[in-house]
Amino acid sequence: MEEQFSTLYNVPRLIATESMSSWITRLALSQGTSMTTILRYLEISKTDDVDRIIGRQKIKHISKKSGMPIGDFKGIRTIFKSLISIDPSGRNFLLFSDKKSRYRFCPVCLKKDDVPYFRVEWRFNVWRSCPDHRCLLEDECNNCKHPVTLPTDMLRGGLKCSGIGTLAMCANCGEWITKVKPAYHDFSDSQSLDTEDTLLIQNGKAFLSALYFEFFNIDGFKKTYITKDLLRLHKKNIFPWNNFKWTAKLWRGEIS
Incomplete structure (x- = not known):
């Protein structure tokens, strides 16, 4: 007999360019649960790189448990399947903070998003500039200087583990990571890219x-x-x- 899974409610849709880590972070918040609980529910180990796992793990059960169409995972699955085929550990091309998955980010994107989310390309070391806003990506929270790592437990994020309500806030200090002057490189009189x-x-x-x-x-x-x-x-x-x-x-x- 086929195993029946429970249905989650108010599951956020995976945005077209969103990373798996970003989506799972938002999913946990939408269910009012911890990251440990949601990873266990999706049968993902806490030691796994949540972004890379989409390239090597069958996603049928993730789709079924979350209620998300399998087709929504196609783009990120294709990217990480290709990456794993040439670089199984990801250490040649992905960003890490110790063993955690690290991201750069565009503060303008996050500020303009109706629902702030982290793009899959922000995980890659080779992606240095936002093509939409022509600014260099930020490497850390401008307030506490802490790198952004995902997935993160938003319910316990921020100052004194009081929680954060959006990915545009720092999970370490709780301040807005969008509160920084964008490093526009197309509109500078004093310097230019060579x-x-x-x-x-x-x-x-x-x-x-x-x-x-x-x-x-x-x-x-x-x-x-x-x-x-x-x-x-x-x-x-x-x-x-x-x-x-x-x-x-x-x-x-x-x-x-």
Whole structure:
């Protein structure tokens, strides 16, 4: 007999470009429960990388338990299946804070969102700039200097574990992570991105496109590559992503 699962109510829809960690964080809050409880319900280990798991785990039971259509997971599943095929640990391309999944973020996106959420591309080290707002991504909360890690327990987040109501708030200190001057790089009279910086930003976008479409071109090169070439080219330093010299704080002149 097929096992019957209980139905959750008020489940938030996975937004088209949302990461799995972001959605599960919002899901736990919508159910008024802890992250430990929701992960156990979805049969995900607390030690798993919640973003990468979508690329290697059958999602039928996640869909059934949450009531979310399987098709809603297609985009992020495709990206992480491709990533795992070339980099099973994710350590070559993903952001981490110790063993936790770390994110950069665009404060303008989060401020304008009707429902603030973290984009899947913000998890990738190669994604440095918001293409919509032409600003460098932030690396940490401007108030407490704590990195953003997901999934997080919003019910116990913030100052004195009093909880946070939105992902636009810092789970560590409870302040708005959107309260920072955006590092717009297209509207500066005093400095500008050089050719290498611009190419690295463009190739970071091409990298995500390659994971989704399974082929890509590199700006400055004529050849078309397939996904399995990514790690080989990365190790040959064809994409010198670590040469990108700017952070949002450095752009604003907050550090020298």
